Amino acid sequence: MKHINENGRSMVEMLGVLAIIGVLSVGGIAGYSKAMNKYKINKTTDQVSMLVANIRTLFSSQGNYDGLDNSAAVKFGVVPEDMYEAGSSGGLSMHNAFNGAVTIEASPARAGQADEAFIIEYAGLTSEACVTVATGDWGSGQGSGLIAITAGADENAEAGELSSVGTALDTIYTSGSTGTAAIAIPGDATYPTPMTITNAVAACNGDGSTNVVAWKYY
Helix, strand or coil: CHHHHHHHHHHHHHHHHHHHHHHHHHHHHHHHHHHHHHHHHHHHHHHHHHHHHHHHHHCCCCCCCCCCCHHHHHHCCCCCHHHEEECCCCCEEEECCCCCEEEEEEECCCCCCCCCEEEEEEEEECHHHHHHHHCCCCCCCHHHCEEEEEEEECCCCECCECCHHHHHHHHCCCCCCCCCCCEECCCCCCCCCCCCHHHHHHHCCCCCCCEEEEEEEC
């Protein structure tokens, strides 16, 4: 009987150990997931800042961004190698840290004028990433070059083609507002930069990782 009791205690102890291991594993996975998401958000911030600086420097002597798109950005070396790959049809597929589409495109800075500005769009973001990135201080003053930043959801965003979120920036100039809560414009009384958390949360409501953030700079 004593031997049987000892076996019983060993089984209970083993189950207890397994339970502890299970709890620790779940906690470890959750911690790893949070760490990876934070890493991807930080990488996104670094990438966009670098792209803006590189593009503005490259085209500074030209006076406008005519001809700028994904292919030109890669060709001119403003995009890190880990952000793009050649497609089966010979085209380029650009992606961000969340494996979502990246689109770079020239855009008018003022109505009726040439492409004196450009748009960078990051799609496929999680809600947390969308809110964090959208509410960052990308330029509160005119000297930063930021014309506007917008955020929203579009599950059909593809690299090389602006989504509905990014397309809205084509008609955003140096002042004014579209009346859309998912936008922030330096100096705008209604939707100033940085974008408010309330507006960002309401905008970044895509299912899973279908959220989009787009920036327009001159």
